[in-house]
Structures are given as structure tokens and as C-alpha cells.
Amino acid sequence: MTDPPKPPAPWAASGRHDGRPPPLGATLVLLVLWMTLTALGVMPVDLAAQSPLGALGQPPIPQVLALVLMLGAIGVFGWRGIGLGRAVPGTARLMWLPWLYLPLFALAMLAAGGAPPLAVLLPMALVMLLVALSEELMFRGLLYPALRQRLRVWPAIWTSSALFGAVHLLNALRHGDWAASGTQAVTATGTGLLLIALRLRRGSIWPAVLYHMLWNIGVFGMAANTPEGPLTAPLPPTEPATLILPALLVVPNVVYALFLLRRARDGDLPGDR
Numbered sequence: 097m098t099d100p101p102k103p104p105a106p107w108a109a110s111g112r113h114d115g116r117p118p119p120l121g122a123t124l125v126l127l128v129l130w131m132t133l134t135a136l137g138v139m140p141v142d143l144a145a146q147s148p149l150g151a152l153g154q155p156p157i158p159q160v161l162a163l164v165l166m167l168g169a170i171g172v173f174g175w176r177g178i179g180l181g182r183a184v185p186g187t188a189r190l191m192w193l194p195w196l197y198l199p200l201f202a203l204a205m206l207a208a209g210g211a212p213p214l215a216v217l218l219p220m221a222l223v224m225l226l227v228a229l230s231e232e233l234m235f236r237g238l239l240y241p242a243l244r245q246r247l248r249v250w251p252a253i254w255t256s257s258a259l260f261g262a263v264h265l266l267n268a269l270r271h272g273d274w275a276a277s278g279t280q281a282v283t284a285t286g287t288g289l290l291l292i293a294l295r296l297r298r299g300s301i302w303p304a305v306l307y308h309m310l311w312n313i314g315v316f317g318m319a320a321n322t323p324e325g326p327l328t329a330p331l332p333p334t335e336p337a338t339l340i341l342p343a344l345l346v347v348p349n350v351v352y353a354l355f356l357l358r359r360a361r362d363g364d365l366p367g368d369r
Contacts, residue, residue: 240256
């Protein structure tokens with residue numbers, strides 16, 4: 097007798113939808129642990145200076161710990177349907193509108209004082225890559241398929257996007273500006289809707305990881321010329337313009353995401369189980 101074939105690894109391109117998806121209960125526990133690690137990175141400055149845990153809040157340590165936690169759970173439990181395989185061939189054209197944002201960010205960085213020096217850009221890019229990997233794996237890789245086992249496609253999409261936006265409220269722990277963090281939560285929800293649309297239409301989280309990283313580099317790059325640096329600069333003063341303009345910036349993301357997901361109820365989504 098021959099041994100039965102082994103199931104493909106969770107990160108293999110073939111058979112990426114075969115096997116057991118992450119269960120909702122375990123995923124919610126993982127989300128709480130993920131949020132705890134993420135909170136270390138937004139610990140208030142004065143508290144971080146006094147706390148023995150303060151060193152753990154320095155990027156990229158929280159992001160690395162969160163990735164190790166999630167990848168460990170995926171490997172131990174053999175969860176599938178996470179979207180770690182290659183994107184569906186022929187779907188790269190769906191990225192046309194997201195790529196239009198990148199020249200706008202480049203122009204904004206130049207207007208804010210020029211492109212960041214290489215010594216700033218490279219560490220920032222590394223941190224943003226790890227942030228994108230951590231957040232995409234948690235919300236689009238694990239949480240969405242876990243929710244999808246209990247919910248229909250649209251409730252699962254909106255719930256995962258809303259939770260992704262809500263965790264950005266944690267940023268207020270660092271600077272205490274809840275209005276600015278609330279705006280960031282709203283804009284992150286809109287961007288999260290596009291990220292889940294890319295994941296579902298392209299059948300992989302990697303396009304969303306790439307776009308998420310470049311989006312963050314564009315946003316933080318505009319603060320690269322502040323004395324505090326791009327990762328620790330304080331939030332701008334809370335004024336109507338600083339609250340409204342970021343929300344308007346993501347409106348095209350939301351509209352395009354709804355267009356990409358227009359046939360979600362018909363099951364026309366390669367990345368949906």
C-alpha cells in the first residue's frame with residue numbers, strides 16, 4: 097500500500113483552499129493576543145520610558161512577535177484558505193486604481209520637504225513591510241475565512257474591515273488624540289475594504305500586502321522630514337481639514353472595492369471558500 101498524499105502546506109500555491117480553515121474561536125483568541133502585541137508599539141512615550149516592556153514596543157519587535165505568533169498557529173494547526181499562495185494569473189490588471197495613488201504620495205512627499213533620505217527610507221520600508229504582513233495575515237488571511245464559516249460573504253467582508261479599522265484606535269494610546277485616531281480608524285476601514293477586495297478577487301493576500309506596504313510608506317514618508325522622524329512624529333493638530341481630507345482620500349478606494357465585489361453574492365471570488 098502506498099501512503100496517502102500529504103496535504104499541501106498552508107503557504108503552497110496548490111490546494112490553498114483544501115483542508116480546515118481557521119476556526120472563529122481560535123482566531124478571536126489570536127486576534128486578542130495580536131492586539132496585545134500591537135499595543136506595545138503604541139505605548140505612551142512616558143510609560144514606555146519607565147516600563148521594562150518599553151523596549152518591546154520599539155519597531156519592528158511587536159510586528160515580528162505578532163508574525164511569529166500567527167505563523168506558529170498556522171503551522172501547528174495546519175489551517176488552510178489563508179491566501180498565502182500565488183495570485184490568480186491574469187488578475188494583475190485589477191491593481192490599476194491602487195497604483196494611481198503612489199505618484200500622488202510621491203508628489204506629496206516632495207511638497208512636504210523632499211524624498212526621505214535613504215538612511216530613513218530603508219528602515220521605514222522594513223517596518224512598513226512587517227506591519228503590512230502582520231495586519232494582512234491577521235485580518236485578511238485569518239479573520240476573514242474564520243468569519244466566513246459563520247457569516248455570509250458581505251457580513252464577513254464588513255466585519256473584518258470594521259475590526260481592522262477599529263484597531264487603529266489604539267494609536268490614541270500614544271498621543272491621546274482620539275479625534276485623529278477616530279479619523280484614522282474610519283479611513284483604515286475604507287482602505288481595508290479595498291484590501292479584502294484585492295485578496296478575494298486575486299485569490300492571495302500578497303497583492304494586498306504589497307499595496308498596504310506602499311500605502312503606509314507614502315503616508316509615513318510625508319512625515320519623514322519632521323524632527324521626530326516618520327515613525328514617532330506626533331499627530332498634527334486636530335482641525336477640520338486634518339480630519340476630513342484623509343477620509344476623502346480613501347473614497348476612491350471604497351468605490352473601487354465595491355466595484356470589485358459587485359458579484360460577491362454570486363460566488364465569483366477566487367479567494368472566497
